[in-house]
Amino acid sequence: MKHYDAIIIGFGKGGKTLAGDLAKRGKKVALIEKSNQMYGGTCINEGCIPSKSLIVQAGTKEYQAAVEQKENLITKLRQKNYDKLAQLDNVDIIDGTARFIDNHTVEINGKDNISADYIFINTGSKSVIPAIKGIHETKHIYTSDKMMKETKLPQHLAIIGGGYIGLEFASMYARYGSHVTVFEFNERLVGREDEDVALEIQHILENQGVHFKFSSRVQEVSNQGEKVVIQYNQDHVGYIDRFDAVLLATGRVANTADLGLENTDVQVDQRGNVIVNDYLQTDVPHIYAMGDVKGGLQFTYISLDDYRIVKDHLFGNKTRTIHNRGHIPYSVFISPTFSRVGLSEQEAIAQGYDVKVAKLPTAAIPRANVDGKPEGILKAIIDTKTDAILGCVLLCEHSEEMINFVQLAMNQNLKYQDIGNHIFTHPSMSEALNDLFNI
The missing domain is CATH 3.50.50.60 (FAD/NAD(P)-binding domain)
Known part of the structure; x- marks a missing residue:
């Protein structure tokens, strides 16, 4: 039975980044992926990238041509992700289904066993199939x-x-x-x-x-x-x-059902999410879980930050945890894009904050009118006692870029006036933050 320094199950963002890092540190790594169509993980092959490719082309290209362009894009990205790791001497990329035999041993395709000092579960999530009569038999x-x-x-x-x-x-x-x-x-x-x-x-x-x-x-x-x-x-x-x-579109659930976790001391919750501590360790200290499989926010950038936590826990000063990531923004790519960071107005009030609320219609932004995209609204939630920014909603074109600036200000504990008085380029969407935070 071949022994590795680390086994990583799943070629997602956290797993692939960790594999490259460990290999460059001289560690021997086995990276197991059940499908050669999933190199790079869900984001590249089935999630963020293909959906955004189709979204960007909507209204400008015929649908079939857009699908073909999307497929060409993800095929290229998938190959780049494979090549980046396959060229490393210390990484073995193994196509197959992984199943735990015990706390140190993983079976591949029901026949070959490998073991490791550390094992990292990075198997992501899958779509929930609702309990609707006829759902499994019906076409389309x-x-x-x-x-x-x-x-x-x-x-x-x-x-x-x-x-x-x-x-x-x-x-x-x-x-x-x-x-x-x-x-x-x-x-x-x-x-x-x-x-x-x-x-x-x-x-x-x-x-x-x-x-x-x-x-x-x-x-x-x-x-x-x-x-x-x-x-x-x-x-x-x-x-x-x-x-x-x-x-x-009824939600997603952790990919843990076929991992054989019942053969280990790793625990899962009622939804099948792997239970981890602040450092992403399971109940078995040498087994970690990263990304969607552990539940919580299901974003590829959370999986990447999970890698940072694991790296710090293995090789750093053990100060990074799941609780000190700072404020985490998210974007929903409807048209125009909806983005948010921090608390909503109803959440802030429920938590006992005395708030003041600023709103700005997207139609008031010069650049939005130049682009012919005046739909939407911008909203900020401010703590009246400290002038801290509690939360922000941006429903406008390019909000996926703008929200990162607000997140940085919140993580640096800036007051709302600091954004209100900031100098932005013109005409830009970001300069709307001057008006939004000019309360």
């Missing part, structure tokens, strides 16, 4: 990764789930020309956001042609010819609609 029902591989644009698309992923796809497919209907179980969109922001998002998407069915629960799906028949209840009344395709 897709998860997000499968949907993006389809080269035919559905004329009528149903999306089950009005969360962030569902909204990204709703906005994107509507701009390609699909008639999109979103089935949302709750009474409004994105419940963790303030109601005024959620309503603004809803109105923008409705203007793009997206139709929402709130307080709806899909009961059954079936096929009628090439159509998908959806039976659902809305406000306790039964309805039937027909679509060309259905996208499941």
Whole structure:
């Protein structure tokens, strides 16, 4: 049985970065990936990059051509990720399914065993398949990764789930020309956001042609010819609609079911997430978990920061933890992009802060009008006692770039006046922060 310094299960952001780092330190590493179509991880192959490629091309390119360009892009990136590690003498890239035999041993493809001093679980997450009658037997029902591989644009698309992923796809497919209907179980969109922001998002998407069915629960799906028949209840009344395709956007769950963790002392929670401590160690100190598989925020940049925590714990001064990352921003790539960092207004009030709220319509930004993108709203939450920035929402073009500036200011404990008085270039979207924070 071959022994390594480290086994890394999964070729995601945290795992691949750690593999390269360990190899350069002279450590012998086995990097196990179950599919040669997943080198680089979910972000490159099935998540962030392909979806953003399609989003960027929406409205400017025919759908089939956009899918082909997306496939060319991720094929190139996948190969670059493989080559970057394969050229290292200390890294063995192993194609296969990994399963734990015990706390030190991993079986590959049910036959070959390898062992290591350290093992890192980086297997990511997968789409949740909801318990809907007929869901497994019905054709033309897709998860997000499968949907993006389809080269035919559905004329009528149903999306089950009005969360962030569902909204990204709703906005994107509507701009390609699909008639999109979103089935949302709750009474409004994105419940963790303030109601005024959620309503603004809803109105923008409705203007793009997206139709929402709130307080709806899909009961059954079936096929009628090439159509998908959806039976659902809305406000306790039964309805039937027909679509060309259905996208499941009902959340994601950790990829742990087939890892054989029952053969180890590693513990998982009720959702299957690997339980870790502040340093990403499991209950077995030499086994760590990184990225989506441990639950929490599911972003590729969190997986990268997990690598930094592990590196510091193994080779540094052990000061980095999951609790001192600072404020973490996120962006939802509807059109225009929705970005947020920190607390919402409702969260700040619930935590006992005395707040003042600043709002700015995107239409008031000169650059937004130059670009012909006036939709949206900007919102800041300020602590009246300390002038600290508690949170910020940016619903405007290029907000995915702007939010990082606000995050940096918050992490450096700057006051809102520091942004309000900052000198920005003109005409730019960022200069809108002058007006937003000029309270």
